[in-house]
Amino acid sequence: MIEEEVLKIIKPTEEDKKGIEKVLEIIRERLNKLDFEVEGSFRKGTWLRQDTDVDVFVFYPKDVGKEYLERNALNDIINRIKDLDYTLAYAEHPYVIVNINNVEVDIVPALRVESGDRAITAVDRTPFHTKYVTSHLDERGKDEVRLLKRFMKGIGVYGAELKVQGFSGYATELLVIYYGSFRKVLEAASKWKHPIKIELTKPMRAFSEPLIIPDPVDPRxxxxxxxxxxxxxxxxxxxxYYLKNPSMEFFFPSKKVEEKIKGDVLILRLNLDEKSSEDIIWGQIKRSVNKIERALKQSGFRVIDIQAWGDTSNIVIAVQLESKNIGQYYLNIGPQYYSETIDDFIQKNDNIWVGEDGRLYSIKERKEYNAEAIAKKNIVLKVKYNIESYWLQNTEDQQIMKFLRKTPTWLK
Amino acid sequence: MIEEEVLKIIKPTEEDKKGIEKVLEIIRERLNKLDFEVEGSFRKGTWLRQDTDVDVFVFYPKDVGKEYLERNALNDIINRIKDLDYTLAYAEHPYVIVNINNVEVDIVPALRVESGDRAITAVDRTPFHTKYVTSHLDERGKDEVRLLKRFMKGIGVYGAELKVQGFSGYATELLVIYYGSFRKVLEAASKWKHPIKIELTKPMRAFSEPLIIPDPVDPRxxxxxxxxxxxxxxxxxxxxYYLKNPSMEFFFPSKKVEEKIKGDVLILRLNLDEKSSEDIIWGQIKRSVNKIERALKQSGFRVIDIQAWGDTSNIVIAVQLESKNIGQYYLNIGPQYYSETIDDFIQKNDNIWVGEDGRLYSIKERKEYNAEAIAKKNIVLKVKYNIESYWLQNTEDQQIMKFLRKTPTWLK
Structure with a gap:
C-alpha cells in the first residue's frame, strides 16, 4: 500500500523518459563517431523521477592511457559541446557536465577494457556493471530498486560520496538482485549483524569491512x-522498524522537529572561499570532525555528539558537550610507589600525594580548557575559509533542530 | 647526626621514667593481690618521651570468660581506683583510664592464656608480645624503635587505630628486630613492593594483605x-627520600604551608552530638568518604581527592572536584543495532541516534547534579550530628592548607 504510493511518486512516467531521451538525442549527435554508451541508472532503468542526471561514457582504447583521457579526450568532448551550457567536474578524473532543459548529462571519458577486473580507472568498470544489472533485473525488479533507493535516501544512507559514506546505486541494485525484492532486502537487513556477507559471486580476497558485497564483475x-x-x-x-510499522516518513521524512538545547552546543559555520570537489572538501571536514572530537576528549570534555552538514561552500559543524565548563585543573595519575619513575614524577609535579591504591597522584593545570578554541584549532581545511562560531542560545534552523533532536522522525 | 638530635628529643630521661614509676606505684598498691603486669611500650622500653600513657593489664583465669571481664573484673578495678581521676573507655572491651600527674594509666582486664595463639580476646596476646619484644631488643634496639616510631608519626603512618590505619607499636618493634636498626628498616622499606613478607616466624596461613608480618606469638x-x-x-x-636527604622535617613536620584552591573544594564540617569510641566513629567516617566518592563519580563528577580529619566530635570531610559544574545531561551508551534490547532502549530513551560504532546512543538527564547534595546524602553516621557545608573561597586553616597542598613537606 505504502510502497505503491511511493512508486507513484518516484517512478518516472513515459513522458519523463521521453524528455530525457530527447536530451540524449542532442548529445548523441554531438558525440557522433565516438565509441559512447549511455550508462548509469537511466540506462539500467532504476532511476528515480526526481533524478535528472544521465551518464554518457565515451570509451577510448585501453592503450591510450589515463593521461590521454584527461587531456585529448576531454578536449575533444569539450569542443563538441562548447556551445551548450556546460561545466567541468572532477571525480577520480575530470568529466563534463552539460545542462539541457534541466537535464544534467555527465559525459565521462573512460578506457575500453575487456572485463571488469581489468579496469584501470573506476569508471572503466561501469559498462560491466550496467550489463550485469540489466541482465539480472526485470521490470518489477527495477521498481524494487527504486523503492530501496528512495527508502535509503529518506533515512539518509544513500550515496557513495564521502560526505554520506552510504550505499551506491549499484549496491542497491545488487541487494535487490540478491534478496529478490525491496521487502526481502529489508527483512534480511533487519537481521544483519556485521560482518555481513552478500555473495553474488565468491570473493577473490579477504575483506575487513562490516558489509561485504564482492563485485560480480570484479570479485577482488x-x-x-x-x-x-x-x-x-x-x-x-x-x-x-519499517517492517513493524510502515510509513511514508521513512521515504519522505517531512515532520518538522523541535527540541530544546541539552548540554552546551557549539556551532561552527564555515564559509569556504575556493571551490573544490565535494569528496575533497568532505574528506577534510570528516578529518576535522574527528580531530575536534579527539582533542576535546583529550582535554577532558565529555562529547555527546558531533556532526557536520552542508555543501562544498557552506558547512556547519555542531559540537554538543555535556558541559563547556570543565575545571582548570585535573587529577593526574602517576606511577606506583615502587616504580623507578617516581623521582621524575615528584620533580615534575606539584600537589603530589599517595593514593589508597599505592599510586602517586598530582594535580595538573589544563593546557587548554576553552572548547571553542580547541574546536577551531583542530579544523584542517586546505582551502581558505571564514569561520563564525558561537554557543547556541536558541534556533529556528531545522538542521540544528534535527541535530538537537537526534531521534529520526521515522523511528519515534 | 639527625637521628642523634631526634633521640635527644624523644628518648625519655631517667627523671621521666621515675615520674611514671611513681605513678605506677600508686596503681600497684591499688591492684594489690590481683594478677597484674605492666605492659605496652613503657614496659618494653620503647616509649617516646611525649607519650605519657602506660598500660597495666589485670589477668583473670581463662575459665571466667569474657563476660566476667566486662562486669565483675571491671567493677572490682573501678572500686579500687574510684577516688582517683578516672574514665571508662572502650576498645574491643571496656577498660579504665586513670589520670595521675598527667600520666594516663590504662588498666585493662584480660584473660590469662597459656600462649599467644590461645588468646580469646586481642588483649590476652599482649603479655606474649611484651615477652617477645623484651627478649629480642637490646638498649640500642629500643632507641632504634623510638626513631622508627617518631619517623612514622612524622609522616602520618603511625597508629593502629582505624582513623590512621597505620603501623602499631608492636609492628615497629618487629620491623627493628627483623632488619636490625632504624636505618636498615628504611633501606628495606625504600625497596618494598607489595606483597611484602617479613617472616620472623613462618606464617600459619595464607595472607592477602599487602604487608605481611606473621605474629611470632601467633603465626595465624x-x-x-x-x-x-x-x-x-x-x-x-x-x-x-629520607635516605637520600635526611631532615628533621620527616620526624617533626613543622613547615607552615600555603596553597591556592585548585578546582572546587567542598568542606563538610560535622559536629557529633553523642560520644562514641574513635574506631566506631571513624569506621563510619571512612564508609561515608567512600560512599561520597563513589556517588560523585557515579553522577559524573571528577573527584581529585577526598580526605577526612578531626577527632570524635569535630570532623572535616574535604572533597576536591575538578569542577562542581557538570552538565544537566549526559551521553548514554546503548546497545549495538543488532541487539534484541534496542526496542526497549528506543522506548525508554529520547534523543536517540546511531553512532559510528553501530551502537545506539541517547541523551539522558542526570538525576542529581548538585555535588553538595550528593555529598551530604551519602554521609552514613549512626550518631546524631550537625553539618555545615560550603564551597571553599579562602582559608587560613592549616589542615585545609595541607589538604590543598597535598605534597608532604618532607617530600618537596
Missing amino acids: RNVTAAVSLKNIATFSVAAK | RNVTAAVSLKNIATFSVAAK
Whole structure:
C-alpha cells in the first residue's frame, strides 16, 4: 500500500523518459563517431523521477592511457559541446557536465577494457556493471530498486560520496538482485549483524569491512567497502522498524522537529572561499570532525555528539558537550610507589600525594580548557575559509533542530 | 647526626621514667593481690618521651570468660581506683583510664592464656608480645624503635587505630628486630613492593594483605593486616627520600604551608552530638568518604581527592572536584543495532541516534547534579550530628592548607 504510493511518486512516467531521451538525442549527435554508451541508472532503468542526471561514457582504447583521457579526450568532448551550457567536474578524473532543459548529462571519458577486473580507472568498470544489472533485473525488479533507493535516501544512507559514506546505486541494485525484492532486502537487513556477507559471486580476497558485497564483475573489490558502520546500522534499524510499522516518513521524512538545547552546543559555520570537489572538501571536514572530537576528549570534555552538514561552500559543524565548563585543573595519575619513575614524577609535579591504591597522584593545570578554541584549532581545511562560531542560545534552523533532536522522525 | 638530635628529643630521661614509676606505684598498691603486669611500650622500653600513657593489664583465669571481664573484673578495678581521676573507655572491651600527674594509666582486664595463639580476646596476646619484644631488643634496639616510631608519626603512618590505619607499636618493634636498626628498616622499606613478607616466624596461613608480618606469638595472625596500602606506600617513599636527604622535617613536620584552591573544594564540617569510641566513629567516617566518592563519580563528577580529619566530635570531610559544574545531561551508551534490547532502549530513551560504532546512543538527564547534595546524602553516621557545608573561597586553616597542598613537606 505504502510502497505503491511511493512508486507513484518516484517512478518516472513515459513522458519523463521521453524528455530525457530527447536530451540524449542532442548529445548523441554531438558525440557522433565516438565509441559512447549511455550508462548509469537511466540506462539500467532504476532511476528515480526526481533524478535528472544521465551518464554518457565515451570509451577510448585501453592503450591510450589515463593521461590521454584527461587531456585529448576531454578536449575533444569539450569542443563538441562548447556551445551548450556546460561545466567541468572532477571525480577520480575530470568529466563534463552539460545542462539541457534541466537535464544534467555527465559525459565521462573512460578506457575500453575487456572485463571488469581489468579496469584501470573506476569508471572503466561501469559498462560491466550496467550489463550485469540489466541482465539480472526485470521490470518489477527495477521498481524494487527504486523503492530501496528512495527508502535509503529518506533515512539518509544513500550515496557513495564521502560526505554520506552510504550505499551506491549499484549496491542497491545488487541487494535487490540478491534478496529478490525491496521487502526481502529489508527483512534480511533487519537481521544483519556485521560482518555481513552478500555473495553474488565468491570473493577473490579477504575483506575487513562490516558489509561485504564482492563485485560480480570484479570479485577482488567490495562494492560496499566505503559504507560506514553507522549507515549499515541505521539501515538495519530502519528496516526493522519499517517492517513493524510502515510509513511514508521513512521515504519522505517531512515532520518538522523541535527540541530544546541539552548540554552546551557549539556551532561552527564555515564559509569556504575556493571551490573544490565535494569528496575533497568532505574528506577534510570528516578529518576535522574527528580531530575536534579527539582533542576535546583529550582535554577532558565529555562529547555527546558531533556532526557536520552542508555543501562544498557552506558547512556547519555542531559540537554538543555535556558541559563547556570543565575545571582548570585535573587529577593526574602517576606511577606506583615502587616504580623507578617516581623521582621524575615528584620533580615534575606539584600537589603530589599517595593514593589508597599505592599510586602517586598530582594535580595538573589544563593546557587548554576553552572548547571553542580547541574546536577551531583542530579544523584542517586546505582551502581558505571564514569561520563564525558561537554557543547556541536558541534556533529556528531545522538542521540544528534535527541535530538537537537526534531521534529520526521515522523511528519515534 | 639527625637521628642523634631526634633521640635527644624523644628518648625519655631517667627523671621521666621515675615520674611514671611513681605513678605506677600508686596503681600497684591499688591492684594489690590481683594478677597484674605492666605492659605496652613503657614496659618494653620503647616509649617516646611525649607519650605519657602506660598500660597495666589485670589477668583473670581463662575459665571466667569474657563476660566476667566486662562486669565483675571491671567493677572490682573501678572500686579500687574510684577516688582517683578516672574514665571508662572502650576498645574491643571496656577498660579504665586513670589520670595521675598527667600520666594516663590504662588498666585493662584480660584473660590469662597459656600462649599467644590461645588468646580469646586481642588483649590476652599482649603479655606474649611484651615477652617477645623484651627478649629480642637490646638498649640500642629500643632507641632504634623510638626513631622508627617518631619517623612514622612524622609522616602520618603511625597508629593502629582505624582513623590512621597505620603501623602499631608492636609492628615497629618487629620491623627493628627483623632488619636490625632504624636505618636498615628504611633501606628495606625504600625497596618494598607489595606483597611484602617479613617472616620472623613462618606464617600459619595464607595472607592477602599487602604487608605481611606473621605474629611470632601467633603465626595465624598478620600483625600489619590493618595497615593500608596508602600508608605502606607513603612509608616506602618517605624512607627513600629520607635516605637520600635526611631532615628533621620527616620526624617533626613543622613547615607552615600555603596553597591556592585548585578546582572546587567542598568542606563538610560535622559536629557529633553523642560520644562514641574513635574506631566506631571513624569506621563510619571512612564508609561515608567512600560512599561520597563513589556517588560523585557515579553522577559524573571528577573527584581529585577526598580526605577526612578531626577527632570524635569535630570532623572535616574535604572533597576536591575538578569542577562542581557538570552538565544537566549526559551521553548514554546503548546497545549495538543488532541487539534484541534496542526496542526497549528506543522506548525508554529520547534523543536517540546511531553512532559510528553501530551502537545506539541517547541523551539522558542526570538525576542529581548538585555535588553538595550528593555529598551530604551519602554521609552514613549512626550518631546524631550537625553539618555545615560550603564551597571553599579562602582559608587560613592549616589542615585545609595541607589538604590543598597535598605534597608532604618532607617530600618537596
